[in-house]
Amino acid sequence: MFTVNVDLGERSYPIFIGNDLLNDADLIQPYLGEGRVLIITNDVVAPLYLEQLKQLLTPRQVEEVILPDGEVHKTLATISHIYDVLLRGKYDRNTILIALGGGVVGDITGFAAATYLRGINFIQIPTTLLAQVDSSVGGKTGVNHELGKNMIGAFYQPRCVIADIDLLRSLPQREIKAGLAEVLKYGLVYDASFFSWLTQNSELIGKADPSMMSRVVKTCCETKADIVAKDEKESGIRALLNLGHTFGHAIETASGYGTWLHGETVAMGMVMAADLSSRLGWLDKAQARSIRRVIEENYGMPALPPADISVQQYLDLMSSDKKAEKGDIRFVLLRSIGDAVVEGGIDRNLLEETLLAGDQLCL
Ligand code: NAD
Ligand code: GLY
Numbered sequence: 001m002f003t004v005n006v007d008l009g010e011r012s013y014p015i016f017i018g019n020d021l022l023n024d025a026d027l028i029q030p031y032l033g034e035g036r037v038l039i040i041t042n043d044v045v046a047p048l049y050l051e052q053l054k055q056l057l058t059p060r061q062v063e064e065v066i067l068p069d070g071e072v073h074k075t076l077a078t079i080s081h082i083y084d085v086l087l088r089g090k091y092d093r094n095t096i097l098i099a100l101g102g103g104v105v106g107d108i109t110g111f112a113a114a115t116y117l118r119g120i121n122f123i124q125i126p127t128t129l130l131a132q133v134d135s136s137v138g139g140k141t142g143v144n145h146e147l148g149k150n151m152i153g154a155f156y157q158p159r160c161v162i163a164d165i166d167l168l169r170s171l172p173q174r175e176i177k178a179g180l181a182e183v184l185k186y187g188l189v190y191d192a193s194f195f196s197w198l199t200q201n202s203e204l205i206g207k208a209d210p211s212m213m214s215r216v217v218k219t220c221c222e223t224k225a226d227i228v229a230k231d232e233k234e235s236g237i238r239a240l241l242n243l244g245h246t247f248g249h250a251i252e253t254a255s256g257y258g259t260w261l262h263g264e265t266v267a268m269g270m271v272m273a274a275d276l277s278s279r280l281g282w283l284d285k286a287q288a289r290s291i292r293r294v295i296e297e298n299y300g301m302p303a304l305p306p307a308d309i310s311v312q313q314y315l316d317l318m319s320s321d322k323k324a325e326k327g328d329i330r331f332v333l334l335r336s337i338g339d340a341v342v343e344g345g346i347d348r349n350l351l352e353e354t355l356l357a358g359d360q361l362c363l
Pocket of ligand 1: 042044045048069070071074101102103104105107127128129130131134135136137138139140141150167168169170171172175178179262263
């Protein structure tokens with residue numbers, strides 16, 4: 001087992017990464033506190049792992065909320081349902097919530113924990129690759145609004161994160177690939193040698209081969225922990241973790257939540273960001289082409305955005321991106337693989353060329 005620490009003073013916490021962790025009662029015990037435990041999960045994950053988690057927590061009194069699965073349920077209505085359960089059940093301030101699920105369950109649970117009684121503790125048990133490498137770490141919690149993705153939320157850190165690699169065995173291949181988009185992101189923004197390792201080992205990593213997954217999750221969590229410790233509330237360097245997300249969130253919102261997986265739109269968005277970076281003359285054309293090749297060919301992810309989103313739709317949606325300042329859209333762009341920057345004031349003509357490039361992106 002590896003432990004990666006997120007250093008945030010008295011709100012510091014460990015990320016435990018390894019096999020068979022959902023059978024290790026001693027691991028979770030010190031983080032539970034003395035109060036009641038409420039597990040938040042969904043109707044796909046519950047039949048797979050809820051009993052195992054409840055077993056782990058015996059003899060504690062444990063209850064659960066089983067949400068309907070899907071990004072479409074990452075809403076204030078779902079948060080309200082959790083508040084109803086907590087209030088009707090007279091859960092007090094010593095209660096701890098446990099998020100058992102992917103990024104959707106984790107973001108919802110974290111936001112419910114951040115806001116119920118002005119804040120109660122929570123633990124993340126991420127069950128998707130995307131959640132293990134990204135969403136369970138760093139304390140971004142929240143829900144979507146029909147006018148924009150993740151527009152309502154709070155920074156609120158968990159007590160610990162337990163990333164059991166074995167839980168990834170039941171994950172569908174499409175979900176593995178969506179998680180791998182966020183994995184590639186870390187290489188692109190921060191670590192060129194990690195990107196080339198991911199390129200060289202794409203056959204095994206693309207299948208989530210267990211021999212590779214611990215290193216993948218550990219490297220991503222180390223990178224994210226380092227960035228979050230330097231910039232918890234995203235006033236600077238943390239914004240780099242949004243490579244591909246400005247385009248990606250626009251695609252996700254325009255297509256209707258749930259049409260594309262979050263990670264799939266991040267993959268498309270990273271190709272668009274590479275294309276724009278190369279049109280600006282910042283990123284070498286050969287590197288832009290290789291980014292598209294790795295995403296599309298090595299990893300078989302969707303690399304091209306849907307053709308039915310107009311330039312105007314993109315501009316409207318991207319101008320309400322959280323990084324936008326006074327209507328100026330700010331993008332995470334690449335100077336080279338492993339070296340990213342956040343820039344505004346981007347030439348409108350070049351941006352429109354990227355939005356209209358279709359299958360010519362990065363070529
Ligand atoms: P998800 O939570 O919808 O999970 C994907 C699917 O896999 C769901 O159907 C889920 O029920 C199922 N599933 C979960 N674990 C499983 C398992 N072990 N076996 C089989 N099926 C399983 O999606 P996701 O990709 O995990 O997360 C995406 C969400 O995360 C988005 O809402 C995105 O905005 C958010 N996100 C948040 C952050 C953050 O920093 N908070 C970062 C990245 C993404
Ligand atoms: N997923 C981007 C972040 O946590 O900042």
